[in-house]
């Protein structure tokens with residue numbers, strides 16, 4: 001473990017934030033959600049953004065996704081790629097089958113029907129749902145629905161994946177298996193030379209230590225980067241390994257100190 005020395009604003013970054021500030025509202029009601037956040041995510045890197053509830057994590061992700069605009073500073077997404085987004089709620093179309101849900105982004109991308117069928121099958125295999133293409137979302141468990149959401153996000157074929165507490169509503173066992181799958185997927189993409197950059201938001205420090213190459217800790221409001229650390233633990237990892245636990249303990253101590261400083 002060591003603190004990093006990346007230089008924010010580097011042109012080779014997959015995602016680059018330089019002095020990003022976000023203020024909601026105006027005048028006396030203004031809320032400074034983010035205060036001059038600088039962060040570079042390298043191509044193929046898996047970065048977890050951790051912080052207390054309300055510290056601006058979702059705000060930051062929404063800005064990178066282009067769903068909202070910065071009040072100050074700048075954001076660059078490498079090659080102007082449109083990032084894929086995944087949230088805590090899978091937000092599937094309930095009237096469409098699992099296969100049709102995954103097909104939506106392929107249709108939007110204009111893929112011919114024959115290619116779409118093959119790609120849907122491939123994506124569902126990737127998330128171990130090959131046998132469920134004809135089911136509807138309500139017939140699946142929460143974990144399976146979140147797998148469909150992951151397949152649908154992957155169907156965008158984007159090099160950048162933005163994930164906002166995507167496994168936050170799942171039980172621990174299901175979450176563990178999704179961690180394994182996400183790691184496998186991400187490792188496979190990087191090994192194949194088609195790097196997948198992941199910016200993953202969570203308030204769960206253990207989850208961050210399980211997944212990340214690098215953990216970035218945000219302060220309580222306004223969100224500022226107060227700590228970052230590399231997670232030099234070999235993969236595949238286990239969430240209950242002593243190495244992952246040691247990283248989580250270090251980050252938890254810093255998070256506790258930060259939350260304590262704010263008295264909540």
Ligand SMILES: Nc1ncnc2c1ncn2[C@@H]1O[C@H](COP(=O)(O)OP(=O)(O)O)[C@@H](O)[C@H]1O
Pocket residue numbers: 024025031033051052053054055056057058059060221
């Ligand atoms: N659209 C909005 N309008 C006004 N305030 C907002 C809006 N979105 C978020 N906030 C405020 O900005 C702060 C950061 O919120 P958010 O990014 O959702 O935090 P987190 O995801 O870390 O829990 C909070 O104080 C929240 O109330």
Ligand SMILES: [Mg+2]
Pocket residue numbers: 057058059164
């Ligand atoms: Mg949030």
